[in-house]
Amino acid sequence: MAGSRCPSRVRFSAFFAFFSALFAAGSSTTQVPLLMWSSDGLPPLASPAAGHITSKDQLTAYLTSAFGSGPHTVLLFLQDKLSKDDFTVFGGVFGNKQDSAFQNLEAALQSSSSSVTLPALEWSGSSAVPALLQEKLGVSPLLVDADTLSHLSVNTSVSNLLLVTLPYCNDLHKSCKEVLRDNDEIIGKVLDVMKAKNVPYTAIYTGLQPSRVISETSVSNQAVGRSLLQEVTADVKAPIMFNSTGGPCIMLWAQNLNVSLSRTSAFIDLAAQTPTLTGSICNDSHSQLVLNYASGFVLSFAMTRRLYPVSGRYWFTLDSVQLQSSGLTASFIGSRNIYAPAEYSFHCQSVKSFQDALLVPNNTNQNTTQWRLNFIDFQIQGFGLANGTNFSYANDCAGFFTAGIWMGLLTSLLMLFIFVYGLHMIMQLNTMDRFDDPKGPSISVPQSE
Known part of the structure; x- marks a missing residue:
């Protein structure tokens, strides 16, 4: 100092x-x-x-x-x-x-x-x-x-x-x-x-x-000598959990909760801050997680639990995400891809409001067209937290047939078609019974009148 x-x-x-x-x-x-x-x-x-x-x-x-x-x-x-x-x-x-x-x-x-x-x-x-x-x-x-x-x-x-x-x-x-x-x-x-x-x-x-958290072990507790392999314990942050009178009812975890108030400004990672959960509610049919940050941002997630007769089971959907800052509010509607069985959690590697957006901007709000959201390694569960402190089985947003799988299948089918066509052409080749010998008598072919 x-x-x-x-x-x-x-x-x-x-x-x-x-x-x-x-x-x-x-x-x-x-x-x-x-x-x-x-x-x-x-x-x-x-x-x-x-x-x-x-x-x-x-x-x-x-x-x-x-x-x-x-x-x-x-x-x-x-x-x-x-x-x-x-x-x-x-x-x-x-x-x-x-x-x-x-x-x-x-x-x-x-x-x-x-x-x-x-x-x-x-x-x-x-x-x-x-x-x-x-x-x-x-x-x-x-x-x-x-x-x-x-x-x-x-x-x-x-x-x-x-x-x-x-x-x-x-x-x-x-x-x-x-x-x-x-x-x-x-x-x-x-x-x-x-x-x-x-x-x-x-x-x-x-x-x-801190941008770099380095935890050191006391020298007296370390074993004497050298080792080729070191065990590194990752500092994994705990998920955000909202508790009601009946126990835990909403859980959220994300590697990054990036928000931006304009198309040109850099992202602000709200996951690096510790929020308060004032305003959060949950019941059997509706859940709302409200994250209040000291920096002035308020991020809220609204979820609904419904019975779908076609499948004969309850499912929950992330209906909307709202971002508030300096008295302004931007609203984003959850697409049909953000859903999971009511007793499951929802996980997605990237939940964005732009470029293959899972969060669709609400055009009725002028701030939504400028503000952007980008959640990395995002997981949320609003219902059915039976085990208390852990997420249930996750319904991932990534489909089984990804772009890489489709490319591999189409390439394999194209190669298989070329191979079958070539094999078919080889099998259609016929060998002549006699060959013309230039040193011997020529082959005469009688012609009928």
Whole structure:
């Protein structure tokens, strides 16, 4: 952590020095970095020893001193995932500064009157920092971006908490460095708007969760010697479960819950955040799972259980998916392919609202044509949770005859047709009984008149 009264170049060098020093230090506690700078000034904070992990209580005490009196305008840049490794790998620490993915962020730290850097903040939950700021400022966060902020009138007589959500690389479109560079450009645009409005502010840049969680085992517990094979335990997140009075009734799990508010903006992975389930309901015929996120998004799934006389059994369907943000709502209708027997769960590797969409946009809502959903490795069950904590047998959206199988069958049939036709032609060949010998008498063929 850099002191608040040191010169800009010393403070900036100290910022990267701490990240470089801690880059090689390992810990079993999950951590996120936190960068804080202000246009007015921050209380001084002593530099800790290398490897020190700032606890939540220490952060709470510092925020109390920073926002103890008077109104404050706070810009919270909340990235889906962030780790100190992102700064050391993509921040130009070991390479060319011009190739850094955080040029606007570095410039903001250099030009600010004071700044505080927490390379290792103890991470206990995805909504810890937003909840702390909301408690200290006494206001709810307002989700904004550079465009909406430019048209927004900021009242400096009261406290304001402006939330800017930033995505993280999810191996869908761009590399991590490109995503972080785009996020840095967003930070620069938002800061330029605040400077143009001449509004004093305090900015905070942190992550909802670590981008790299490395769990290390104590050396004393490791066996002496070398082994060629290592057992790696995967950190698999638990499914989202809603409990009613009768026990668990809705379960959902997804590797990624990617949402985008425009056709050109990057996806935001909601699966990296921990939601609350306020508003969720379930009964024998209808279930609705409502996911409320601290970043301002609300994602809801509506399911229905019906008896189909043709099959003589109950089936459940995912009727609709709704996404809410900043008071706007987009609705997507579940296609006929999102169904399963009532006692089963539904699974699909990709559930999208575009390009072979399983979620059909509701054209009556103008936001739906611009907003996009992309759920990766998606599984949901709204009825028949007999075993409590586990999904039932999954009805997968992928058919038995996939595109690859059809291509193989058609190619095999074509080759078989060529083989049979060739064999038929060979069997039709006839050999002559006599051959014309040029050295002997010629063969005469009598002609009848």
